[in-house]
Amino acid sequence: MQTLVVKYGGSVSEEHTFLLEEIAYYARNDVHVVVVHGGGPEVTQWLSRLGHATEFAKGQRITDELALQVVEMVLSGRVGKRIVRQLQKYGVRALSLCGEDAGMVRAVPYENGLLGYVGQVEMVDVRLLCSLLADRYVPVIAPLGVDANGQVYNINADFVAASLAGALRADAFVLATDVAGVREHANSQHTLEQLTEEEAISMVEDGRAIGGMIPKLQAVVHAVQSGAKAAYVLDGRMADALHSVMEGRSIGTRIIPTGIMKGGVEHA
Numbered sequence: 572m573q574t575l576v577v578k579y580g581g582s583v584s585e586e587h588t589f590l591l592e593e594i595a596y597y598a599r600n601d602v603h604v605v606v607v608h609g610g611g612p613e614v615t616q617w618l619s620r621l622g623h624a625t626e627f628a629k630g631q632r633i634t635d636e637l638a639l640q641v642v643e644m645v646l647s648g649r650v651g652k653r654i655v656r657q658l659q660k661y662g663v664r665a666l667s668l669c670g671e672d673a674g675m676v677r678a679v680p681y682e683n684g685l686l687g688y689v690g691q692v693e694m695v696d697v698r699l700l701c702s703l704l705a706d707r708y709v710p711v712i713a714p715l716g717v718d719a720n721g722q723v724y725n726i727n728a729d730f731v732a733a734s735l736a737g738a739l740r741a742d743a744f745v746l747a748t749d750v751a752g753v754r755e756h757a758n759s760q761h762t763l764e765q766l767t768e769e770e771a772i773s774m775v776e777d778g779r780a781i782g783g784m785i786p787k788l789q790a791v792v793h794a795v796q797s798g799a800k801a802a803y804v805l806d807g808r809m810a811d812a813l814h815s816v817m818e819g820r821s822i823g824t825r826i827i828p829t830g831i832m833k834g835g836v837e838h839a
């Protein structure tokens with residue numbers, strides 16, 4: 572049975588339904604699918620309604636107490652449930668959880684609390700996910716985690732998705748966003764078809780990737796280093812994006828584990 576982990580970016584808005592339709596298609600056709608969602612733009616909107624300014628550092632939200640509360644409410648509540656409703660409309664049994672549930676995501680403060688209540692993944696426990704997948708549920712996960720003392724943290728969804736993809740030994744890890752893939756540099760028109768782990772790291776270090784692309788590149792590297800067989804950054808608003816991944820057609824940017832240069836998802 573193949574396993575697919577899809578990070579559904581907040582930049583892929585509700586009106587783009589292809590991705591969720593394709594997720595449901597594979598879930599109905601014997602693929603284990605886990606969805607991890609973002610929702611950053613919606614969190615920013617709610618914070619601004621509350622008169623609260625938003626600041627990002629290296630693609631991550633600087634998170635004070637109010638921002639943390641809004642992240643919890645918006646992601647675990649509104650965004651997660653909306654995705655569940657949509658998936659159920661497409662005929663699969665979906666349920667929304669967050670990284671806190673069943674100790675799924677254990678977090679520690681990101682760089683010793685540099686960004687407030689931003690966490691980084693310390694470890695993941697995928698036992699609940701495995702049971703749910705075996706029972707044909709589609710888990711939809713909000714990117715929160717807790718530490719040993721029960722403190723909750725806001726974690727960038729790319730990182731949560733990557734850690735789960737690695738632990739589940741995903742056949743494909745897909746980061747769905749609002750650009751065609753990783754471009755040569757932030758302002759370039761040229762999307763790279765493939766990237767090695769080393770190239771992805773150097774793009775972060777030398778500034779060719781900025782803002783939201785920084786956590787994505789770090790995440791895909793982590794995913795392939797921790798067990799995912801292939802990782803993609805692609806445009807989640809496009810029809811057939813997942814079909815292309817699953818059928819081995821060229822799509823977005825494929826990050827290849829060092830030493831493995833081959834195309835597509837292997838079919839069992």
Ligand SMILES: Nc1ncnc2c1ncn2[C@@H]1O[C@H](COP(=O)(O)OP(=O)(O)O)[C@@H](O)[C@H]1O
Pocket residue numbers: 579580581582583609611747748749750752753754755756757779780781782783784785
């Ligand atoms: N080298 C690059 N290639 C592609 N996109 C880049 C690059 N550097 C920065 N970006 C930016 O990263 C954004 C994607 O990150 P983000 O907005 O956080 O998406 P999401 O909400 O899906 O996580 C793109 O819209 C683009 O503006």
Ligand SMILES: CC(=O)N[C@@H](CCC(=O)OP(=O)(O)O)C(=O)O
Pocket residue numbers: 579580581582608609610611612614630631632642689690714725726727728729783
């Ligand atoms: C620490 C951090 O940056 N957390 C993110 C979590 C949501 C997210 O990752 O949303 P997107 O995938 O839509 O960007 C945030 O607060 O925006």
